[in-house]
Amino acid sequence: xxxxxxxxxxxxxxxxxxxxxxxxxxxxxxxxxxxxxxxxxxxxxxxxxxxxxxxxxxxxxxxxxxxxxxxxxxxxxxxxxxxxxxxxxxxxxxxxxxxxxxxxxxxxxxxxxxxxxxxxxxxxxxxxxxxxxxxxxxxxxxxxxxxxxxxxxxxxxxxxxxxxxxxxxxxxxxxxxxxxxxxxxxxxxxxxxxxxxxxxxxxxxxxxxxxxxxxxxxxxxxxxxxxxxxxxxxxxxxxxx
Amino acid sequence: xxxxxxxxxxxxxxxxxxxxxxxxxxxxxxxxxxxxxxxxxxxxxxxxxxxxxxxxxxxxxxxxxxxxxxxxxxxxxxxxxxxxxxxxxxxxxxxxxxxxxxxxxxxxxxxxxxxxxxxxxxxxxxxxxxxxxxxxxxxxxxxxxxxxxxxxxxxxxxxxxxxxxxxxxxxxxxxxxxxxxxxxxxxxxxxxxxxxxxxxxxxxxxxxxxxxxxxxxxxxxxx
Amino acid sequence: xxxxxxxxxxxxxxxxxxxxxxxxxxxxxxxxxxxxxxxxxxxxxxxxxxxxxxxxxxxxxxxxxxxxxxxxxxxxxxxxxxxxxxxxxxxxxxxxxxxxxxxxxxxxxxxxxxxxxxxxxxxxxxxxxxxxxxxxxxxxxxxxxxxxxxxxxxxxxxxxxxxxxxxxxxxxxxxxxxxxxxxxxxxxxxxxxxxxxxxxxxxxxxxxxxxxxxxxxxx
Numbered sequence: 246x247x248x249x250x251x252x253x254x255x256x257x258x259x260x261x262x263x264x265x266x267x268x269x270x271x272x273x274x275x276x277x278x279x280x281x282x283x284x285x286x287x288x289x290x291x292x293x294x295x296x297x298x299x300x301x302x303x304x305x306x307x308x309x310x311x312x313x314x315x316x317x318x319x320x321x322x323x324x325x326x327x328x329x330x331x332x333x334x335x336x337x338x339x340x341x342x343x344x345x346x347x348x349x350x351x352x353x354x355x356x357x358x359x360x361x362x363x364x365x366x367x368x369x370x371x372x373x374x375x376x377x378x379x380x381x382x383x384x385x386x387x388x389x390x391x392x393x394x395x396x397x398x399x400x401x402x403x404x405x406x407x408x409x410x411x412x413x414x415x416x417x418x419x420x421x422x423x424x425x426x427x428x429x430x431x432x433x434x435x436x437x438x439x440x441x442x443x444x445x446x447x448x449x450x451x452x453x454x455x456x457x458x459x460x461x462x463x464x465x466x467x468x469x470x471x472x473x474x475x476x477x478x479x480x481x482x483x484x485x486x
Numbered sequence: 487x488x489x490x491x492x493x494x495x496x497x498x499x500x501x502x503x504x505x506x507x508x509x510x511x512x513x514x515x516x517x518x519x520x521x522x523x524x525x526x527x528x529x530x531x532x533x534x535x536x537x538x539x540x541x542x543x544x545x546x547x548x549x550x551x552x553x554x555x556x557x558x559x560x561x562x563x564x565x566x567x568x569x570x571x572x573x574x575x576x577x578x579x580x581x582x583x584x585x586x587x588x589x590x591x592x593x594x595x596x597x598x599x600x601x602x603x604x605x606x607x608x609x610x611x612x613x614x615x616x617x618x619x620x621x622x623x624x625x626x627x628x629x630x631x632x633x634x635x636x637x638x639x640x641x642x643x644x645x646x647x648x649x650x651x652x653x654x655x656x657x658x659x660x661x662x663x664x665x666x667x668x669x670x671x672x673x674x675x676x677x678x679x680x681x682x683x684x685x686x687x688x689x690x691x692x693x694x695x696x697x698x699x700x701x702x703x704x705x706x707x708x709x
Numbered sequence: 710x711x712x713x714x715x716x717x718x719x720x721x722x723x724x725x726x727x728x729x730x731x732x733x734x735x736x737x738x739x740x741x742x743x744x745x746x747x748x749x750x751x752x753x754x755x756x757x758x759x760x761x762x763x764x765x766x767x768x769x770x771x772x773x774x775x776x777x778x779x780x781x782x783x784x785x786x787x788x789x790x791x792x793x794x795x796x797x798x799x800x801x802x803x804x805x806x807x808x809x810x811x812x813x814x815x816x817x818x819x820x821x822x823x824x825x826x827x828x829x830x831x832x833x834x835x836x837x838x839x840x841x842x843x844x845x846x847x848x849x850x851x852x853x854x855x856x857x858x859x860x861x862x863x864x865x866x867x868x869x870x871x872x873x874x875x876x877x878x879x880x881x882x883x884x885x886x887x888x889x890x891x892x893x894x895x896x897x898x899x900x901x902x903x904x905x906x907x908x909x910x911x912x913x914x915x916x917x918x919x920x921x922x923x924x925x926x927x928x
């Protein structure tokens with residue numbers, strides 16, 4: 246059994262079918278890059294895995310937790326898989342430490358001292374333990390995104406979904422965030438990332454998924470996908486002729 | 487509860503209700519047109535007008551916005567005659583509505599004017615328009631369009647507030663309801679019916695204001 | 710005929726103002742509690758709950774407060790209860806305030822970025838936890854200025870209770886006018902007392918709003 250099993254997933258917004266039957270199995274420790282044009286359905290797929298979108302058909306399970314549309318099942322699923330957003334989505338009314346501690350205490354009922362210890366550990370992991378008492382609006386975009394990663398990690402997920410996590414950053418801040426992700430990958434974290442960083446995908450990922458018009462158009466190890474794109478759509482996307 | 491609802495009186499008293507509705511509509515029609523016009527003038531004064539007029543208008547707006555409509559009405563109807571200004575019930579009610587809506591709408595319209603991009607004033611000036619011409623031809627309509635929903639809500643609020651003019655015996659819809667309940671002792675039914683009519687009027691008024699907005703504002707104008 | 714000095718008039722009006730203040734506080738607090746219930750119904754995931762709150766708000770915002778007072782006053786009587794004016798006044802004002810506060814607060818909750826809901830959901834929080842720990846703390850900050858602003862409407866709204874016979878500032882104004890035959894002075898003073906009650910609230914609402922806007926720009 247794979248860690249993440251996505252079977253014939255379909256998703257429509259009104260009459261518009263954005264996912265037209267997606268099958269994808271992810272093994273533990275895999276790092277998957279999902280690439281494709283905007284509107285290809287790649288972000289929607291990621292959001293479905295976390296239950297932020299309901300699916301019209303098919304099934305998704307993560308570590309045995311099924312995606313079902315009720316609060317108990319959603320919670321079980323979301324405890325196994327964390328998510329990082331393009332816009333960081335830190336809680337502006339809480340300090341950095343508070344951001345990382347909140348869901349541990351509220352969702353997992355972790356006592357405060359343990360939650361704080363975990364928060365400090367995770368912030369140290371992303372190199373921001375000294376910002377524990379700062380508020381999000383006092384941080385740069387790159388720092389905010391690293392806090393968001395620490396916040397997700399503190400829930401000890403078995404997989405992490407990254408939705409264009411560097412797209413909202415100034416160019417000079419991209420590297421610090423990618424460095425953190427690279428480290429996570431090296432430590433064996435299972436990662437699914439929607440990204441435009443092709444070089445990063447080539448260096449770090451075990452497989453690359455190219456999505457086109459709501460389908461997995463090509464899939465394979467990065468050296469294959471990037472060096473020998475088989476379909477004209479992927480060739481065009483990568484700009485090779 | 488052993489109460490039998492009785493609406494038979496409607497047949498006898500519907501002319502009073504119709505007349506009351508007519509007065510209420512007349513009050514809000516005059517109130518809206520004159521009140522919004524007054525509001526535009528006051529908003530212009532506060533945003534762009536002569537310096538000496540600003541505190542006068544500010545005092546008027548603050549005074550009206552921070553006192554109950556009922557007291558404004560009583561002051562106009564009972565208080566002003568001692569200054570030699572005799573008003574009929576309907577005149578007093580009309581004046582009170584205009585004065586009240588004028589103050590509220592000026593605040594709303596001023597917010598719309600202040601949201602105008604600075605470049606609009608500069609563009610007007612660069613085309614040799616005077617500040618007033620720029621206001622009149624460039625700034626005003628988009629400003630009104632910006633705040634039209636808020637202004638419409640305020641007009642509805644003032645229409646509903648007009649129910650209290652019955653207290654100076656202006657013969658509006660509420661006056662009719664009071665009259666009927668005093669004759670028939672069917673207070674609950676009389677007020678239920680008039681409340682339903684007010685609700686209907688509020689819905690209709692919103693539609694009318696929406697249509698007015700649709701007619702006077704350019705369809706694809708900027709925000 | 711007894712002569713009334715302006716101080717006699719003012720003293721009587723100020724004494725009656727107590728009841729304006731008490732009724733305003735009761736209405737505002739009671740309306741806040743009911744308004745909170747409305748807010749939760751209005752943003753519930755259940756369709757019927759949203760519909761109930763929506764129609765409640767439309768009904769109370771779409772009809773005159775004076776009619777609501779009349780119906781509370783005469784309608785409760787149908788149940789064989791002898792309704793004192795203060796009870797009808799309090800009840801009607803609470804229900805009326807609740808509709809407005811519920812709607813104001815819904816706007817504040819909806820002003821919170823969608824990403825906040827998504828981030829907290831992705832961390833496994835249930836809907837109530839999201840509300841309590843993430844959404845409401847942020848919504849409350851932006852809700853303060855309009856809520857304070859609405860308290861002015863409540864104070865002014867209490868004036869209507871004089872019509873069903875509750876003795877507060879406006880009623881006292883009428884009574885004193887009938888005794889002194891000086892409507893200009895008396896209603897002028899009544900207006901000034903209302904102004905003294907309302908204006909500080911209006912002003913603080915404006916100042917709070919401005920502060921909030923400045924704080925937002927720095928984000």
